[in-house]
Amino acid sequence: MRYPLGEYEADSIRSKTGKKLDEITLDEIRKGHVSPEDIKISKEMLYNQGQVAKDSDNPALAANFERASELVDVPDDVILHMYDKLRPNRSTKLELVTIAKDLLETYHAPNCAKLVLEAADIYEKRGILL
Known part of the structure; x- marks a missing residue:
């Protein structure tokens, strides 16, 4: 795939519901x-953008797109709760571990779960857990 996807790959772009880009006018x-x-982005398009980043030797951006693709099917309220709990001094380690477990087991989001567990460890070392 070539970036920008909207310019070079418009025929292959589909929304979360499968609607083609040219159908959204x-x-x-x-x-x-x-x-x-x-008008919500699909898991596949986020993954494809990650592949473009990876092919462009930008592994950090590729990882961000991969995590974002995992969150497409996670309900908004769950994501907002997670972001709130990831703020310093907003959660216990157990709460973060529970969020990670839920991401992994309920939503099949292993990279997001790993990120939350890494945050829990770092927060613990820095003393910014409840």
Whole structure:
């Protein structure tokens, strides 16, 4: 895939619901043919963007896209709760471990779970857990 994807790979871009990029137009929105779910990014597109980053020798950005692709199917309230608990002095280590376990077992998000566990260890070393 070539970046920018919207310019070079427009035919292969699909939303979370499978809607093609060229089907998401202002006219289609006015007609009521495009819902809020139709404009959410798909897991595959985030993964593809990660591959572009990886191919461009940017492993950190590739890892971010991979984690983002894992979060596509995680409910917004779960993500917001996780972000709140990842703020310093907002959680116990057990709470973070429980979030990581939930990410892994319920949502099959191993890279996100690993990130939360790493944060728990670092927070513990820095003394910024409850």
